[in-house]
Amino acid sequence: MNLEQVTNTYDTYAQKIGDRKRMYETIASTFNVKRALYPGSHVDIAPSLVIPHVIYVDSFKGTIRFFKHLETVQELIDQRKEYDEPCIIEFFGQDYTQPLDIGPVDLIISQYAGFVGQATKQYLKPGGILLCNDSHGDATLAQVDETFELIGVMSSTNEINQTGLDEYFRLPKGKDVDTTEVKKSMKGPKYTKQGENYVFRKRI
Numbered sequence: 001m002n003l004e005q006v007t008n009t010y011d012t013y014a015q016k017i018g019d020r021k022r023m024y025e026t027i028a029s030t031f032n033v034k035r036a037l038y039p040g041s042h043v044d045i046a047p048s049l050v051i052p053h054v055i056y057v058d059s060f061k062g063t064i065r066f067f068k069h070l071e072t073v074q075e076l077i078d079q080r081k082e083y084d085e086p087c088i089i090e091f092f093g094q095d096y097t098q099p100l101d102i103g104p105v106d107l108i109i110s111q112y113a114g115f116v117g118q119a120t121k122q123y124l125k126p127g128g129i130l131l132c133n134d135s136h137g138d139a140t141l142a143q144v145d146e147t148f149e150l151i152g153v154m155s156s157t158n159e160i161n162q163t164g165l166d167e168y169f170r171l172p173k174g175k176d177v178d179t180t181e182v183k184k185s186m187k188g189p190k191y192t193k194q195g196e197n198y199v200f201r202k203r204i
């Protein structure tokens with residue numbers, strides 16, 4: 001893959017999923033994120049446009065093919081990055097539930113890729129941030145996990161809403177969340193009030 005092909009692959013994917021750069025930027029600037037882990041990233045390299053060091057993990061053949069051209073991916077990021085530091089990207093073409101030889105990170109990104117927060121929370125430094133949605137129930141599992149504290153919900157304009165957080169993760173009629181069912185179905189429950197993305201802090 002040359003630079004044009006890498007660029008086309010990323011741009012086509014970014015168009016499909018919608019631009020998340022501003023969301024990542026808000027998280028990075030609010031929490032001074034310099035090093036992030038993105039398990040189940042596919043080719044969503046938008047975090048590298050705003051975070052200097054990002055570690056991507058994905059076991060999908062197509063993703064491995066994309067990141068095989070790491071220097072070309074880096075070239076694309078160098079053209080578009082919004083920080084002064086050099087960009088560092090690492091890629092592990094493996095199952096993220098298997099051990100990763102990496103140091104602690106400031107942020108874990110979990111987007112539509114299973115129970116990322118649960119499988120990789122040991123790599124998050126104390127006080128670090130888990131940004132996740134509940135598409136597969138990862139936010140629900142973080143919410144019931146003592147390791148994490150819900151500290152914000154991303155608004156549609158990519159601001160971090162930090163008030164009224166106890167209104168989230170409530171089921172109609174006060175029913176309890178069945179986490180066994182969430183793990184089995186890999187689907188977040190329908191809550192009375194939901195956010196697109198949730199911000200958790202790893203307790204110290």
Ligand SMILES: C[S@@+](CC[C@H](N)C(=O)[O-])C[C@H]1O[C@@H](n2cnc3c(N)ncnc32)[C@H](O)[C@@H]1O
Binds near residue numbers: 039040063110114
């Ligand atoms: C639906 S895509 C989402 C990609 C990206 N996070 C996004 O939001 O656009 C899910 C990705 O997670 C990867 N994935 C799912 N489970 C995985 C696992 N256990 N280990 C590594 N990659 C995984 C898949 O290969 C796929 O590329």
